[in-house]
Amino acid sequence: MPRTAEPAVGYTAYRRVVADSFGTWYGRRRDSWTGTDTNEAVTRFVCAEAPAPRAEGRRRILDVGCGRGRQTTALAERLDADTTGLDLLDVWDAPPPTRGQVRFRQGDFLDFTDDNLDIVVDNGCLHHQRRADWPAWAAHGARLLRPGGVLAVSVFLSPDGAISELPLDDGRLNWWLPEETVTDLYTRAGLTATGRQVIDRDFQYQGHWLSYLALSFRKAEG
Numbered sequence: 001m002p003r004t005a006e007p008a009v010g011y012t013a014y015r016r017v018v019a020d021s022f023g024t025w026y027g028r029r030r031d032s033w034t035g036t037d038t039n040e041a042v043t044r045f046v047c048a049e050a051p052a053p054r055a056e057g058r059r060r061i062l063d064v065g066c067g068r069g070r071q072t073t074a075l076a077e078r079l080d081a082d083t084t085g086l087d088l089l090d091v092w093d094a095p096p097p098t099r100g101q102v103r104f105r106q107g108d109f110l111d112f113t114d115d116n117l118d119i120v121v122d123n124g125c126l127h128h129q130r131r132a133d134w135p136a137w138a139a140h141g142a143r144l145l146r147p148g149g150v151l152a153v154s155v156f157l158s159p160d161g162a163i164s165e166l167p168l169d170d171g172r173l174n175w176w177l178p179e180e181t182v183t184d185l186y187t188r189a190g191l192t193a194t195g196r197q198v199i200d201r202d203f204q205y206q207g208h209w210l211s212y213l214a215l216s217f218r219k220a221e222g
């Protein structure tokens, strides 16, 4: 059965837990999520939901929790965008884009302040955060968007409608989330739900076939 007790640590301490955990997984090449078909599906979803290009200059994208940066680069190329990949770890190793522009920054999402973004992408990051931090996480993403900008988030979809925590032994949380929970978070942050896609992971755990859920939200114009 999934464990349910959230570790009693503050945001900074938990951020270290997350960085150490992912550092170990990348170091051992256990980042099975990198470069997958499911990530390609999320990339296509983001491109389909993207706001129209600016009258002047490239669209500006933030890829939150970019990991190795493959998706950051794919988004820069496909949308001819000026894209920033942000991660707690400096593990990015994606080749430079053939179109658009990419820069990588090491740091925590809640410390990132470069706003006026056309698109914020969160592919697999929210569902590793402490539940207490979800509202601030969603509000921060909404704040970074320009009016008319789009936030796309992809999470582990709860197979049974429950919010399940599933922590790893090292303390990193893996939330399985129902659609209403995620939608509620971002609509409370002032955004409007605009799109959804369920992405099959072809992966079974504890008797459930698991999927990702990609959702998009738009910030009101003006």
Ligand SMILES: C[S@@+](CC[C@H](N)C(=O)[O-])C[C@H]1O[C@@H](n2cnc3c(N)ncnc32)[C@H](O)[C@@H]1O
Binding pocket: 015, 018, 019, 022, 033, 034, 035, 039, 064, 065, 066, 067, 068, 069, 071, 086, 087, 088, 089, 107, 108, 109, 110, 123, 124, 125, 128
């Ligand atoms: C499951 S991986 C997904 C990586 C990438 N988006 C992809 O799909 O290939 C989650 C990533 O989020 C990063 N991360 C977790 N919490 C973060 C935070 N608070 N700020 C920035 N990055 C974070 C981790 O270091 C990790 O690389």
